[in-house]
Amino acid sequence: MKCILKINVACLLLLFYSCNYIPAESNKETEKRSIIFAQGDKNTTQNFNGEVWVKSLIDADSLNETAVGNVTFAPGARSKWHSHPAGQILMVTDGVGYYQEKGQSKVILRKGSVIKCPPNTPHWHGASPDTAFVQLAITSRTNGPTVWLQTVTEKEYRD
Amino acid sequence: MKCILKINVACLLLLFYSCNYIPAESNKETEKRSIIFAQGDKNTTQNFNGEVWVKSLIDADSLNETAVGNVTFAPGARSKWHSHPAGQILMVTDGVGYYQEKGQSKVILRKGSVIKCPPNTPHWHGASPDTAFVQLAITSRTNGPTVWLQTVTEKEYRD
Numbered sequence: 001m002k003c004i005l006k007i008n009v010a011c012l013l014l015l016f017y018s019c020n021y022i023p024a025e026s027n028k029e030t031e032k033r034s035i036i037f038a039q040g041d042k043n044t045t046q047n048f049n050g051e052v053w054v055k056s057l058i059d060a061d062s063l064n065e066t067a068v069g070n071v072t073f074a075p076g077a078r079s080k081w082h083s084h085p086a087g088q089i090l091m092v093t094d095g096v097g098y099y100q101e102k103g104q105s106k107v108i109l110r111k112g113s114v115i116k117c118p119p120n121t122p123h124w125h126g127a128s129p130d131t132a133f134v135q136l137a138i139t140s141r142t143n144g145p146t147v148w149l150q151t152v153t154e155k156e157y158r159d
Numbered sequence: 160m161k162c163i164l165k166i167n168v169a170c171l172l173l174l175f176y177s178c179n180y181i182p183a184e185s186n187k188e189t190e191k192r193s194i195i196f197a198q199g200d201k202n203t204t205q206n207f208n209g210e211v212w213v214k215s216l217i218d219a220d221s222l223n224e225t226a227v228g229n230v231t232f233a234p235g236a237r238s239k240w241h242s243h244p245a246g247q248i249l250m251v252t253d254g255v256g257y258y259q260e261k262g263q264s265k266v267i268l269r270k271g272s273v274i275k276c277p278p279n280t281p282h283w284h285g286a287s288p289d290t291a292f293v294q295l296a297i298t299s300r301t302n303g304p305t306v307w308l309q310t311v312t313e314k315e316y317r318d
Contacts, residue, residue, distance in 0.1 A: 035271075036195075036252055037271050037273070057250070057273045058248050058275055063246060063277060063278055064246040064248070064275065064277075064278065064299065066225055066248060066297060068250065086223060087223040089217050089225060089227060091196070091216070091227065091295065093252070094195075112194075112195050112196050112197070114216045114217060114227070116223065118223075119222055119223065138225060138227065140223065140225060140299075
């Protein structure tokens with residue numbers, strides 16, 4: 001009887017350790033999976049609603065007026081309505097989010113989605129209610145800065 | 160004795176199934192991890208050496224002259240030396256690669272690295288010898304197309 005008990009304990013210990021074993025490389029990759037580019041600091045401007053992190057990755061300069069930012073939206077967070085005088089390109093690197101142009105239906109964006117927003121077109125983007133959303137924003141400063149507009153209402157967000 | 164044997168078999172079966180169990184979501188994410196944006200077709204131009212896949216994600220147009228491409232280099236693959244009349248931005252989404260401007264040291268790029276290449280500056284980029292490399296290339300067409308130059312020699316690649 002003692003022998004059976006010892007064998008059981010040995011098997012259970014083996015089971016416990018083997019199932020908690022994660023190869024170092026795999027573990028490392030899992031941690032990094034959803035963060036490719038730096039997340040940056042939490043937004044403190046009035047241009048967003050909800051928790052948003054913004055990191056400027058590339059600044060525009062006189063030789064290349066293209067700026068690239070990484071924007072991370074917590075579930076439910078979103079930008080205000082706004083427009084870009086030279087348009088904008090959005091590249092989704094993780095999560096599930098929304099994009100909507102004034103007068104158009106809301107578009108669902110997922111990892112790998114790409115959006116080209118025309119110049120001077122009011123639009124907003126943000127996370128879906130239950131999933132965070134990470135996107136690169138590529139914006140030319142050639143015709144001036146972003147024009148910020150009104151808050152996205154709950155009805156607009158939910159419709 | 161038969162009883163011990165049965166317990167051992169039961170424990171081993173439990174061990175086998177529990178350690179081969181991968182949650183559906185985790186498995187799905189692992190498969191998608193290294194491919195965020197479409198990989199596209201294998202390059203057939205003379206502008207690269209080695210196996211390279213190129214996907215145009217955003218085309219330049221008259222309203223927004225910024226183009227975005229996704230380029231995947233197999234280990235050891237690389238571009239020829241080349242320059243861009245309006246410069247280029249590289250955003251690394253996976254792997255390990257190299258970037259070098261004429262007269263400068265080679266820079267090692269990893270997932271999350273960002274490079275701003277000045278206008279009319281000869282440079283090359285590609286994968287490290289043992290690891291594939293995936294990058295977004297953001298290029299303004301305002302001043303004309305890419306100027307392709309000579310092949311990167313083995314010495315230049317290895318130095």
